[in-house]
Amino acid sequence: MSTDTTPKAAGKLEGAAGDDSPAPAARVGRVAAWTFLIFIIVISIFPFYWALRTGLSNNGVLLSGDGSFLPPDASLINFQRVLGLLSAEEAAEFRGTGSFDFGRALRNSIIIATCVTFFQVAFSAMAAYAFARLKFTGRDKLFNLYLAGLMVPPIFVLIPNVILIRDLNLLNTLPGVMAPFLLMTPFAVFFLRQFFLGINRSIEEAALLDGAGHGRTFFEIILPMAAPQITTLAVLTYVQSWNEYLWPLVVAGDPEVQPLTVALGVFTTQQPGTSPDWSALMAATLLAALPVLILFAFTARRLVDSIQFSGIK
Amino acid sequence: MSSTAPPASEEAAIAANPQKPKQSLFRATQGDAGWRVAFWFLLPSLIGFLTFFLIPGLRGLYIAFTDWNLIANSGSFIGLDNFERLLNDDPQFWNSMRVTAWYVFLNIVSQTILSVTIAVMMDRLTNSIFVRGVMLLPYLMPNVIVALLWLWMLDGNLGVVNDFLGFFGIGPVNFFTDTTNVIPTIAGINTWRHMGYTALLIFAGLQTIPKGLYEAGALDGSTEAQMFRSITIPLLRPVLALVLVLTIVGSFQVFDTVQVATGGLSGQPGGPANASRVIYLYIFQNAFNFNDMGYAAAISVVLVILLLVVTVIQMRLLRAGESDLA
């Protein structure tokens, strides 16, 4: 990895004096600071590289403890294995790797994250609109009640929710895995209400005067105007449901409906007494991280900005 | 045996929801449609809130006073027995409290120091979205994946980190299988995952500090360190307080990493020797491994109270830390 450590002078350190070359001490400081930052960046990325290297090697090599930087005998076989692209006799070599059906877990993760994101954002947006724009008795009390929901740690409602899902006969079903997140989360309502409050009312009021109902106003004015924020929330929600572990761990014992997170966790404990199939596990781990990486690549700026925004307000 | 589940689960949820606000009670306020309109906007979220937050919250409170178990799906009211048991004769509960407290402490210290440092560096050096994006990357990964990545890298025998340490003649260090190392290791992993995210929050706070202050300070001949102490820290207090609230509440609830990465092979998560059995894991195990839902609920009631206390204290701090850019 070669990194160019000569920064473009951002001109932030130099004060009003506008000097051409900072004092030597400051220059040393800058070099040290950049070194630190680059170190942090490397640390942030390295595990992903190492997972890739592991996924490209075979277990025999790993067990002999070869610590070289590049994969000793690169091949895509582990990725093919995880994705179920091997012929039967090729796969037979990997006896005892347990039954890890990556495709199935991926499908479940996609269904869960997609459905949860869509419904949660839609319903939360509706609620946020009511809290931001409609007047009704007890509005603020209700909103504060919602906010109180932010304070409740998930484990507290986990147990009763498991019993509820069980009573609804939804354990070990995809709807059961989605249910608690499908209709709202206090955070989503809160997040969108903040934005709706900031939208200029004059356009809405004009529409309302023209006789448009609240429904039309919401769909045709508010939603389009808040599209960037809604997208941001959707990305955050997607990532969150993609990463959810505890809830599906409890309600999705059946591999048929397990998302990737749970399936990966299970895969490590397939064979007691023998070490995990690291190369396949790392290949699977990377593949499981891939969708989020792709999503991130497309929405990085928006995500970064929205996270910074939540810090300021 | 039951019939097949209804295809759309919402219907079941709606049917299960006993309460609809009686509209007649809510008179429309002047000049507005009032509840008549709001009701439809709020309906889905209300159902969700009642079904999965409010009612379960109350039910959880009730279960804490019973000896409910999941397999038999029954339990009877036993009063304060669960609470008595955890206060008086459950050393494991106290052990998990200790472990959690230690973890929270380590996590707060390492995360805050690292994040502030990173944020200040970014503020001074670069505004590049690439740098900020890369730092955010670990935060977007599922805990499970993060745990597996580090479980592999930190393995006592095969891990690259031990290869690296061995290069300097250190080790091998048993990160996950040593009773004293396991909690610092998990704290380190979660710090790794969150440092970029937290740094971004602090960075945003830094951006609101007028640069003129630093310029004036420089003219007065203050050093970087002095300015950091007299300008940055005081003006950053609200953001720092927010970050602390998030971090503390979050670290009390550490679970995924411990569940996936500890206990070694075929051992119980929370190992070695319960050195990493945090409170969340202990609740989980009581509910689903020892089949003692009532007791698990009682412990989570204690956790809720604990978190409330922590939050209230921090809210005080927040208010105390209101800063004005006067």
Place this chain on the structure above:
Amino acid sequence: MNRMKYLRLLAVLAVLAMLATACNSRTGDDADEADGEDTAAADSGDDAEDDGGDAPAGDGATIEYWLWDANQQPFYEECATAFTDETGINIEISQFGWGDYWTNLTTSFASDTAPDVFTNHLARYPEQVESGVLLPLNDFIDGSDVDTEQYFAGLAELWVVPEGDRFGLPKDFDTVALVLNTDALEEAGLSTEDAANLDWNPDDGGSFGEFIAQLSVDGNGNTGTSPDFDPSNVTQYGFGIEGPFGAFGQTTFSGFAVSNGYQALNENPFGDQANFDSPELHATIQWFADNIEAGFITPIEDVESLGGTTLFQNGTAATMTNGSWMINTLTGDETEVPVEFAPLPEGPTGESRSMFNGLADSITQSAEDPEAAWQWVEYLASTACQDVIGEAAVVFPAIPSSAEIAQNAHESNGVDVSAFTSYVENDTTFLFPITDSASQIEDIVGPVMQQILRGEVSAADGLGGVADQVNSILGS
């Protein structure tokens, strides 16, 4: 407006996906189980290779059967096929790894989606009985010609609770023996015969202690018998631990402790007192801890991170103890290490002892067609199926004649398994300890064992400290 249409379309799509998946996800009753048949929604292209796809609907009942050992699955599939041909009852087998088998089972009981029949374990069944999720087999047995005496002595009785109800019919048995890396032995000038005639005691380790010292080698090439041996730099340990000790140490310390005169419970099955304060046990565990420190036994940290079997297979441990269900994994073609077996060393009591454990199949209360489920259990516990299992030599069947088939099958593969069967012949087995609160006891004692093996506490202090706690749980 375009956006509206777009949103509507999205909504419709999402609803469709929901519907499709809701139908596709398993509910408790799968009379029309279309498992693995993808709907149009989110077709991922590859699905579980369940062979239920061609199950004829309506032709007899369908029994859902669970097991955890992937190695045994193909042969139970064979049994199932033969059984279906005979009775018209379809069997649908699911396998889950040991790691999540039990959690999965718990959830399935809670959600009424439990299998009709499943492979059960002695450590788990008492708690299931207490929760009332198992079906007693007594009436079925009375109405059939099953002879509960046809199994190895003691195996069938393990599944009877004090009240007299029987909850499983044995299908296999397992014992524990020494596993030897013959290359390592040769290197040290030792033979399998040497290993088969060892004695052990907790004071000085006996000839077994000497044996594992001879097999331990440090980085400088010194063996454990040399005064220069460096315990902090061991390249080959003389003896390996299979896994965490747990409370009863089936594959680890149990044989040693019992041959030292220890008994886990005051009576088995269903004793109301455990003997964790037994000096015989303390001495045994302490011997392990001391030898870990001396560098003759694999450190528990390595065992927990890599697994005892892995340490043996990569040459880190020259010998280990392991269960008979691992024979094929240990002697398979793809392993690098040449393996032979020997009985555990003789203890102070003058005998070589092994824990005797057996799996059985249980029927759940939620089984839709108990009669059909019983027929399957009966079949699994009969020679018809056990001969198939014996032929495959994956485990030792519970019926002696089938077990003999297994032994011969192993022998024709060139593997001598007499070490595992010797205990049965010499009647030196002892039964797996069965208690009502196995998981709680495990939770209390397991961590203490971990501390002892790490040298953080002495065996007497550690185990003595929890003995009363365990007994108060058992007594309640």
